[in-house]
Amino acid sequence: MNLPYLAQRLFNTPLAIHPKKAEVVMAALADRLGITRIESNFAMEDDDGYDWSSQRETRSDPGYDNISGVAVITIQGTLVQKLGSLRPYSGMTGYNGIRQAFLTALNDPEVEAICLDIDSPGGEVAGCFDLVDVIYNSRGQKPIHAILTESAYSAAYAIASAADCICVPRTGGVGSVGVITMHVDWSQQIKNAGVAVTIITFGDRKAESNPYQPLSDTAFAAIQHDINAMGELFVSTVARNRGMKEKVVRDTEAACFMAADGVALGLADMVMTPDAAFRNLLKLTGA
Numbered sequence: 001m002n003l004p005y006l007a008q009r010l011f012n013t014p015l016a017i018h019p020k021k022a023e024v025v026m027a028a029l030a031d032r033l034g035i036t037r038i039e040s041n042f043a044m045e046d047d048d049g050y051d052w053s054s055q056r057e058t059r060s061d062p063g064y065d066n067i068s069g070v071a072v073i074t075i076q077g078t079l080v081q082k083l084g085s086l087r088p089y090s091g092m093t094g095y096n097g098i099r100q101a102f103l104t105a106l107n108d109p110e111v112e113a114i115c116l117d118i119d120s121p122g123g124e125v126a127g128c129f130d131l132v133d134v135i136y137n138s139r140g141q142k143p144i145h146a147i148l149t150e151s152a153y154s155a156a157y158a159i160a161s162a163a164d165c166i167c168v169p170r171t172g173g174v175g176s177v178g179v180i181t182m183h184v185d186w187s188q189q190i191k192n193a194g195v196a197v198t199i200i201t202f203g204d205r206k207a208e209s210n211p212y213q214p215l216s217d218t219a220f221a222a223i224q225h226d227i228n229a230m231g232e233l234f235v236s237t238v239a240r241n242r243g244m245k246e247k248v249v250r251d252t253e254a255a256c257f258m259a260a261d262g263v264a265l266g267l268a269d270m271v272m273t274p275d276a277a278f279r280n281l282l283k284l285t286g287a
Helices: 003-010 019-029 095-106 128-136 155-161 187-192 217-242 246-250 259-265 274-285
Strands: 015-017 065-067 070-080 092-094 113-124 144-153 165-168 173-175 256-258
Touching: 070 095, 070 155, 070 274, 092 095, 092 113, 095 113, 095 128, 113 128, 113 155, 113 274, 128 155, 128 217, 144 155, 144 274, 155 173, 155 217, 165 173, 165 259, 165 274, 173 259, 217 246, 256 259
Parallel strands: 070 092, 070 113, 113 144, 144 165, 144 173
Antiparallel strands: 015 113, 065 070, 173 256
């Protein structure tokens, strides 16, 4: 596992991810991130997910399976801005792959409706809202349904909210409309190891938020400002997508809601099994 790569994706960067997922990742990696060797390859355990087809990606793969006129785009695991695969790979799904698959399906004459098959705790903020706008602005061209094959939290929920309809199974969940970032201060560990780090910059704030010094008040305020701005963007986007008042979305305080509670709040439309939700979508195609 390429721990420096993961550290780069986890720390000092805004994340729209379920807080429990962040805690699990932190607990698993906390004692292992002080490594000095960077491996050339990395692998993460694949997440189990709902699968309507065993079709594998090929060079001509559009990134979705066409099932009786419905393009099924699978969105699973941790979401990242860029991934070298149109489909989920190594426990991750790339926004770039989702966008390409979605636009291809939108222009595919053999596709009459689009299913976003989602089971994800969320992921990176970077690239998320641009993708959400692409999906939202495509409403009306073809039916777009988000069928949760368990849960859609944070960035994954942002994507789901752009669809015409959200169906969630009774044990699934929605929400976590918030943004989080984590700063790791290694200064004490470095000091204990007898290592001194000297940082030379042009510009007083060039190295703020670096992991070799405690976080200053100025750096904390700057990070909080950015997190607030991204959080407000998240709130306004969900409110627009779901036809809700921004105050209602903001007042969720980034909480997660089980299926029935999410529907009652307006974050989802129906509590329904994935199979039943997919059959309903098939009816729209006349299949």
